[in-house]
Amino acid sequence: MxxxxxxxxxxxxxxxxxxxxxxxxxxxxxxxxxxxxxxxxxxxxxxxxxxxxxxxxxxxxxxxxxxxxxxxxxxxxxxxxxxxxxxxxxxxxxxxxxxxxxxxxxxxxxxxxxxxxxxxxxxxxxxxxxxxxxxxxxAGIIVRSGIQGLLVLKSTGSAFYGFVRDEYTSLDETWDRILSTEVDANWEWCPFGTLNDVKSNIPLFDKAWESARNITLGTFANDNSVSVQATMYKMANEILAAVPEVNRVDYSLPNKHYFEIDMEWHKGLKNTGKDAEVYAPQSSPSGLIKCTVSRTKTSKL
Missing domain, CATH: 3.10.270.10 (Urate Oxidase;)
Structure with a gap:
């Protein structure tokens, strides 16, 4: 039945x-x-x-x-x-x-x-x-906070090389590329026993949101990224360090691609590699990279 x-x-x-x-x-x-x-x-x-x-x-x-x-x-x-x-x-x-x-x-x-x-x-x-x-x-109260829909882009400071190459691979390695993503970041708080416990920690929520947002933007902008995976892991670790009351951080970052346009067919006009200035933004498909970074041990607030 x-x-x-x-x-x-x-x-x-x-x-x-x-x-x-x-x-x-x-x-x-x-x-x-x-x-x-x-x-x-x-x-x-x-x-x-x-x-x-x-x-x-x-x-x-x-x-x-x-x-x-x-x-x-x-x-x-x-x-x-x-x-x-x-x-x-x-x-x-x-x-x-x-x-x-x-x-x-x-x-x-x-x-x-x-x-x-x-x-x-x-x-x-x-x-x-x-x-x-x-x-x-x-069983108490579980709280997750997050940022969604934060669209970011940097025009250099990102690379992607050393990945698996086999008979299915056509992507070239690059040491300088545009990196853009739409941030979906979430962090889970250590469990709260009651609503009063949540109320007693009110100032932490705004502070954590500001820290997570600033860390996300600062790391994205300043990290000499070798991959989205490596950069998002740094972001998550920094949030855990900044907010001890959080026990895990999740990131989901789509890789929004911008492709060089080869214009050499038109009078030898160079627009690839170091000469690239005009790109074609791609709506799909896109890479999608996710991770969860957790503390080894968690404790109740």
């Missing part, structure tokens, strides 16, 4: 915007998020027996997100995701775990006539700051 071996359901793509108005300075701060909530628990009968009595409606989940956003801070996203994830097992005895993902969209304050504008912002890139939280009854 077949059996239901796993079940999880919820509300995805909950769009949320919150404005904080500082009456003293007449300055506004805005936060825009996309939230996903998924629940697990004693919900098998809704699948196997058409029993809706165990279902917390996904519309109710959406309402909960908005109400808790009104009643609590939404920054840092790790805190808000933890508040949401902790709510559902506490509210519903038959719900044993909540999975919450918060994507924070980038709004940057405008500078007008050399001064920060009090209530105007611009979207200066597709980069998002992400937080994923799992709260499981009796």
């Amino acid at each position: 077949p059996e239901l071996s796993a079940a999880r359901y919820g509300k995805d793509n909950i769009r949320l915007y919150k404005v904080h108005r500082d009456e003293a300075t007449k300055t506004h701060t805005v936060t825009e998020m996309t939230v996903c909530v998924l629940l697990e628990g004693e919900i098998q009968s809704s699948y196997t027996d058409a029993d809706n009595s165990v279902i917390v409606a996904t519309d109710s989940m959406k309402n909960t997100v908005y109400l808790l956003a009104k009643q609590n801070p939404v920054t840092p996203p790790e805190l808000f995701a933890s508040i949401l994830a902790s709510h559902f097992p506490a509210k519903y005895p038959h719900i044993h775990a909540a999975h919450v993902k918060v994507i924070t969209h980038r709004w940057t304050r405008m500078t007008i006539d050399g001064k920060p504008h009090p209530h105007s912002f611009l979207r200066d890139g597709a980069e998002t700051r992400n937080a994923e939280v799992v709260c499981r009854r009796g």
Whole structure:
């Protein structure tokens, strides 16, 4: 007989915007998020027996997100995701775990006539700051933070040589190439026992995000890269060194290629090697390089 071996359901793509108005300075701060909530628990009968009595409606989940956003801070996203994830097992005895993902969209304050504008912002890139939280009854809170959609490029300082060569290989070795990628970086915190433990560590989340972003950009720019693999490993190690409360770091970096265009057919025009100036950006296919770097031992906060 077949059996239901796993079940999880919820509300995805909950769009949320919150404005904080500082009456003293007449300055506004805005936060825009996309939230996903998924629940697990004693919900098998809704699948196997058409029993809706165990279902917390996904519309109710959406309402909960908005109400808790009104009643609590939404920054840092790790805190808000933890508040949401902790709510559902506490509210519903038959719900044993909540999975919450918060994507924070980038709004940057405008500078007008050399001064920060009090209530105007611009979207200066597709980069998002992400937080994923799992709260499981009796097992504490797992928090993952991340950066996604950060597009970077450098026009030199990258090489690729010494790789396997066989009858399938057509790629030439290079000691100077364009390197571009879209950063997807995530770091997992040592487990938190309770929501209060998360709250007591609030300052760490922004600090870790700033460190991870600065390390990613600085290492990318300054490393004389022999491969994406070697560079991303350095990034991950530096984040672990900078944030002792993090127990592992993941990177996923697509290699966005820029190919030289041979123009010698046109009057001997040189545009390869040291003479290359015009390139053809490639949308696909692309290399995809991933790694996870973990501490040898982890400890609870």
